[in-house]
Amino acid sequence: MSEGKRLKDGDIVIASITSCTNTSNPYVLMGAGLLAKKAMEKGLKVSNRVKTSLAPGSKVVTAYLEAADLLTCFEKLNFHVSAYGCTTCIGNSGPLPDDIIKEILENDLIVTSVISGNRNFEGRISPYTKANYLTSPMLVVAYAIAGTVFIDLKNEPLGTDHNGQPVMLSDIWPGRQEINAILPLAEASMYKKEYCNVFQGDKTWQSLSAVHSDLYDWSQPSTYIKEPPFFENMTLDIAEPEDIIDARVLVKLKNSVTTDHISPAGVIPDDSPAAVYLNAIHVASKDYNSYGSRRGNHEIMMRGTFANVRLQNDLVSDREGGYTQFFPDNVQNNMYEAAMKYKKTNTPLIVLAGKEYGTGSSRDWAAKGTALLGIHAVIAESFERIHRSNLVGMGVLPLQFSSDDNCDSLGLTGDEVFSIKGITKGLAPGKKLTVIAKSSVKPDISFPVIVRLDSSIEVDYYRHGGILPFVLRELV
Template sequence: MTTTENRANASGSASLIDVAATVAGNIALEQLPYSLRLILENIIAHEDVPSRHFAAFTDWLAGSTDPRQVPFRPMRILSHDTAGIAMLVDLAALRDKIAEDGGDARNVNSAVPIDLVVDHSVSVDIASSSEARKANEQLELERNRERYRFLRWAEHAFENLRVVPPGNGICHQINMEMLATGVTAIRDGGAAIADNVIGTDSHTTMINALGILGWGVGGIEAEAVALGKPIMMRLPPVTGCRLTGKRHPTVTATDIALGVAARLRAFGVVGEVVEFFGEGLESLPMGDRAALANMAPEYGATCGLFPIDTETLRFYRMTGRDEGPIALIEAHARGLGLWRDDKAALPDYPRLIEIDLGEIVPLIAGPHRPQQLVPLAQAAESFHQAFPPVTDMAGKFIRAGDVAIASITSCTHTSNAHQMIAAGLIARNARQRGLSTKPWVKTSLSPGSRVVESYLAGSGLQESLDELGFHIAGFGCMTCAGNSGDLPPAIVDDIRTHQTPVCAVLSANRNFEGRTHPDIRACYLASPALVVAFALAGSVLIDLTADPLGIDAEGEPVMLRDIWPDESEVEALVSEHVDAGAYRKAYDPSRMNGGTWQEIDIPQGDLFAWDERSTFVRRPPFFGDTAVRARLHDISSARALAVLGDHITTDHISPFGRILPDSAAARHLDELGVGADAWSSYAERRGNHEVLQRSAFSNPRLKNSLADGRSGSYAPDRNGTLTSIFDAAESYKQAGIGTVIVAGKEYGTGSARDWAAKATYLLGVKAVIAESFERIHRANLVGLGVLPCQLPPDMRAQDLGIESGTEISIEGIEGLNGPRATVQLRLVQPDGTSRTLPLVCRLDTEAEVDEFRAGGLFAEAERTAAE
């Protein structure tokens, strides 16, 4: 793990800013929510005249509906490899452009520390084998050598960049266990303020469990911060969430995360900060808090912030942090009023919601969305609602409702020691009763931290998990990110021949259509323990609260309650086997740098030597003559490339999983001589714009209403011929005709995937018209110069009557001089009839209007670097 960074970590003797004294007489600090206190401290620390921004906080307290913008300067950036490589190839290309213009390429560096964790490229190619981890890591290196060679160059060429090599865990867990400092010095010798972070993954919110403010942004926004720009933001709405009661012994962190997320989503916290407090926190260890903070994107919040208390400090100690910094974290929290004290007066929360943890029951979520909450007893009912029962045919390898994949995976739960120990005890107890997983279930375990390996082995529970096929397949975001590997050919043939709706059950946070595996139509989120239980049952068409998992050697039925571990046994094993020594060992630099990472050759020079033959890393086209040059011009006589429904995710817009036959990307690679066995995934080729622009809207579950009922990447071209969306877009570009995307509610939900916006731009799309937008994707569209426009509240996208030949104009863009201005949508149908209606131009801040007018982020970056 090489670094040339200039990181200023705070020691126990560092000085703290007296925020209360600084704002005395101007802001009622004790009335501000905790998140706003952290933003205020950040402004005071970074601005020469911070008082000019105080009015924004007094306006917020007064209930202003149009708060002023303030500058927020993140202390650091977190990224995983698939998003990070997209960011770094942009910075490398900017270095080229600056050098070509006679400037010093070395001026292009990150203004803040970047931690890039290589965790999204390992796949479950080999499972249920003691050799799985070693084999999968070797396959990962072979597939990704070109990408990793670029990252090796980057970690030496760029200042402030630290790369965590593959095989060490998931970025969000490493962020909590190693990277987070709690309090950080502004600069060497300077005052210390609260640590904060932005990340190029929406689940960066996990860090809020430690009382550290952090949220996900698109890679484009991260690049802007890396180049020295503050995030210009309006102070967000804040909802206080009082947690009361105590969970039942059979209720897991997953159940709490799913249950609380569903309540918050129903309450309505989209775009808000949620702050948790109340006596219910007494029964939530850090792993449970982390699960709930991780799920903030699923309940729609910018983040879910926890206070700092003795449990926070216990976690820092358990993970091997030194006492000096821990003491400083406590002093800072008490000084700024962030320390949990249930006797203290609450901040002025505009809205409050109370959730009783004692009311939460064992849950799963699915089959397509995290918010589709299902009590455990109703699993079969939920499946049949989505997939009406069909008559099973004899002789099939797999039937409707069968579990094809059972994976303990993702950052949300696979480093929660209580959850993992419980799953191991379920496995032990099941084996003692003679139970085994069903033969059609592909099982895998991919922990978020290498510490998990230590305590599962030390407790003897890994042996039982191995006996059920849950061997460690690698340390990374594997099945959760769609890197599930292949299913047996006989199973795949059976699914495709009979169109059998089969299931995956994951301990993950996302279960969007087409994400886990292209042949799996249903996916349920569940706790690690329930993943093991469903692998034993082999089907979701079972009531685990009443039906047996199987029959033991004595012919007796084995119920889930029979093998469910006692809470005291879980706690005893956690206390015995999870300690600071295990964390210090896991994060020892010599251990983290092991394996073949150091054997990869490092290209030299300030400029990267692009290989024109590479199909993984190419110089992107966003700078110079082909750069984005958005202008505030009206859009005239464009055509709809796609008319889509509600909840279109970034997985629909820019798929993450494997490249499928007959896709535009597959045809492109085939033309370049890349065989099907080496196509790999879209995630692994995110350093190649030519592949990624062909991936746009190529999810096999996409439904474009212009595609004559076909699912997948289909659209009519300018002549009305049905073809791929990429080829249709090319036909419009060749004819000089602009295109737009039309969609329903919550367009762009999902992972913070900058390529969803980049690929949209490269298709030639001028605007996206939707009923509502997800925060990160909307901002990314703005950064690329694609105009986001929102329909009136009473208007549905499907009611616009848009056909393939409908002419679409957006008038009033020229001359826009402020945020959220009204423009006019004019539709002219092929028969000559027309209608006009208003749209809200979703340039939400003055900074976004200026950025769009200037030509988008890349044009601004080019000018800034040149200066």
Template sequence: MSFASSLRVGDVAYTYYPVSAIEGADRLPFSLTVLLENALRCGRTEEESAAMAARITEAGLAGEVGDEVEFSPARVLFQDFTGVPVFVDFAVMREACAELGGDPKKINPQVPCDLVIDHSVIADEAGCDGCMDENMKLEFARNAERYDFLKWAQESFENVRIVPPGQGICHQLNIEKFASVVMESPSGLTGADGTPVVYFDTLVGTDSHTPTANGIGVLGWGVGGIEAEAAALGQPITTLVPRVIGVKLTGELAAGVSAMDVSLSFASMLRERGVVGCFVECFGSGVSGLSATQRACISNMTPEYGSTCTLFPVDEKTLDYLRLTGRSEDQVALVEAYAKAQGYWNDPNAEPRVYSDVIELDLGSVQSSIAGPSRPHDRIALAQAGERFRAICAERGLDNVTAHVEIDGADYELTHGAIAIAAVTSCTTATDQAMMIATGLMARNAAERGLAPAPWVKTILAPGSRATELLLERAGLTESLRQLGFYTCGFGCMSCIGNSGPLSEAMHAIADDIELASVLSGNRNFEGRISPDVSQNYLMQPANVIAYAIAGTMDINLTSDALGTDAEGNPVYFADIVPDEAEVAALVNRYVTADLYEQGAAGMFEGDAAWQALGAEPSDTFAWDETSTYVRRPPYFDGMGRAVEGQAPIEGARVLGNFGDFITTDHISPAGAIAPDMPAAEYLEAHGVAPADFNTYGSRRGNHEVMMRGTFANVKLANKLADGRKGGWTCDFTTGEIAPLYYAAEHYRAAGAPAAVLAGKMYGSGSSRDWAAKGPMLLGVRVAIAESFERIHRSNLIGMGILPLQFAEGQNADELGLDGSEVITVAPIDFSAGLPNPAVVQVTAERADGSAVTFDATVRIDTPTEGRYYENGGILQYVLRDLIE
């Protein structure tokens, strides 16, 4: 049978794949409707499509986790930190293709890819005129090599758009400009009757907050670089059919309650309920009362409670937003017709779908709140914030100490909770026009009453798009924000990812004496993340960031204590400067127009003079600069032939790490500052880089030499082979000494020995990180033996040619008497039929005294596709051979 059918919108005919062809589809959650359509359209054969559709429907109607299915996203979204290594891989694939006699121009993303350079800007300068220009200059000076490479990628690859620095963040630009909700096949790709194929707009992104687009009905989630590469190269991503949790929304938001407050309520409510790995979607009468951007703010918070997505179906509010942000009337008509044809249209009166669990939230019960001091789901009602802050200090055993700072010649006595950073930042809230207007009005009202931020507060304003800044300008609110020190200092992810820049020397000097605080309108507030000098971080709606900046401390009850005094010495309270809801609505109605978004997006892909001056010219292959310390040619294809030769036997492997339970990808993958006196620092210094210019691992992800040296180097990592020493250390069995893990790996490589890893439960848990698999592979790791694996990390290991083996139930390294000093050999495995044969393989661990432990382990290569990847040496090798042939 053929699942394709015809859909007519106005005078235009399309081919589409109606989910109604599958019995029971009308009762599936909206998110599984999208997976079902994807399976019907993208299966390699109709039989395969039917089998995947049955798995989705069976699991969905039972409300249970189902078997694996393949998901082929329609497009991929990158930010620059994670995008650079992906395009480095594509560049080296082109070079390998040419060396193997193929046409390098065949190596291109097979689906549309957008990369937004938004993670590199740092608020070095803030709170003053010209700070954005200065930060942009510093950004280009630090990242010229990376940007030159990205400019080449933009010019040389098909299906690639790159947004230069200074335009906005990937999540906001995604919903303002990239997302179409319903996509149409490229020219030349048509259905059997010659009409274009239409389908759900879906994506994966290399940022965990990709679900922002769920707010306008686009199913997508964050993945690591390896999954993103696979998707970009046209390979499906395997995923279990998830449990879907329904959130039934009723009622309406009370006056003064923002989308950020709802987001924090979601984080608290769903983290407590436990939705890790689930899909979440919203339904009910309350959905209709939320604007598209309010929904996007809620969806942005998805990773903070551990679910994969937080999806809203399409309705009139979605269509209004699409019109507002420049989509054509033909596109809007297509979205409406397609959503209704696929049962994807929000009908508050329809019978509820089948959910694994349903959680109800009366929007009228949501209170104005903040979250902190170190987790997004630690929600605190605004009225109790001061009391809760004092309780936090007591819980932490903080004495009532003070510290003196001199700012502009004046002396101030500060204590715990002094606010060092107040950031109206780009994630979560800047997508919502009403919240940004309210922020400007709060600043205007405060300035009119003679209030200003405390002198010790660093003020940051980082809009999520040019349209957001333009909105504040048109509404006449920019000058008021500047009066309070909130000058736009950059367009990019800043405080949320720790790019808040340095504090003043005076504040830095007291950071160890008292616990400084930050307030931000972002989504992440983990301890140490916003600034290494700041111990407590609080999330809130951006207007309240203004209020706390004025207060200068967390030790205040905003709802009852005075913020300061006016020119006559009268106390001014929070209630005196809170924006009027009617004025916010009036300004939104007047200034949030299609012209605003059109002008805001003008020249988005052109960049400024510095970007345009980059000299990269398009070419089939990239001219690697051997002196570069940012972009290096990785060795993934060295020695590779056109024919599949299979993986070499794993014999005589030395153990690099013997780890316990719940080793996360953050433990494995390089991140943060590059520590001195470690292999990565020694490499950079040997290449003429001064310690002040080390930058971060994130900025150097395009240099495998740096990244492999930083793998397994997290300061909290406990390796049983390191004799109690935390961090990137192990026993080097060629010398018998405790040494940096990288140097032990190099000694084993020189001796011709592969490397192995032993681990406990849920090895590779946490966020997907491509370098958590790439790094071990480059260190020579051929096999990881664990009690259990996090699913995506297991897939990533296979994607880099590393064999995942699982101990038998009830067994682990300790129970078998293994301490990591053994030499590991794995019996041969046949992958000629795709799946491993045998599925349970014998492993021998030989001790130094000649005795041996032999045990059985399950080969965790679970699908034929994974088997093909592994046999080829990894996913990149598989795709390269496939494209050459």
């Protein structure tokens, strides 16, 4: 990407060597360093319009890159060490420049990120990159130089050298012998030095004051940690589950909805319900941070549930993001606002979904936030294993359409009023319940669903309202 040129679809605006997984591997890091060195010697550069970063999984990486004289090669291509820990992969990409954001939005561009991380779910890396690609650290450097994903790296040049001659990826790709020759510089002594005092922390960590106590003082005015309401109004007696009557659909989704769609980990947008909450308690926008960093505050996380900027809710098919239709008023609200309006009228909520609901990261808050919004059941064509288990653990009933049934085949639009019958009579793994969807403009729709409580212990968890009340009652 040349300086001063307009952005185009496919242009790379984020290139990050990140993730504790592969940035703890000396072979690929040394390889990326050698590629950067060869690129620098050829006169190749990375455009300032590409936001670059190097986030090693350990300080040992810095030590052996310095020993091999490769850290400066990274830096000359704008790959500076930004942190030792989760960064771009978890959504801690930091802001893009205002002029870049303006150009993306004005031209509705599909710009990209290329990272060596573990996850590239929609809306996770950045709210402005609609395409995100995972690759090796060596290829991150190569793509950053190219500035676009619309390139055939085998047959097209990355750029030109000092003499204006084309430079191919093969010209700068390090061979195994080159990498193996410098691998011994990653010495065992480096690991011993960095990890012998790892739990002491740095001076900033050591300077923090803390009260030594077995119990955390919830009264502290923290915006990061807040007492969750999971045990509010809990009694020692079990209130047996009852049929779900006259429920409304909060969100209607298609296939392969990930836990990032349900509970995003990335940046908190300025116009989001979570931002409104933070602003009300006098947190400046520059300090909003990410959902992932504030996962100890349920007020943030429940406002972030179904707030992914790339969420496609069929109830509001004309817009992306965390919005829904509030019934019966047929008014569009953000997801949190609608859920709280339903809560005021004691209206139970459900989710309608397609195949592979809850795929991706095993994020606990995807189930916790669902429960806190007042969702009693999720009816899907199929579930991802861990998320289904987490829903049960939070007292949300996972129900699966029978055989080939789905929203389309049954004619469900999501504006119906739903009742789920058969819960009161007792539950068992695989039991069939009856769902009745009523509408004022069409005949009632009745269909069977399968209870996805897959074991007797899961039935017990659900009867108790989730695994937390179950464990507490067992302890008492």
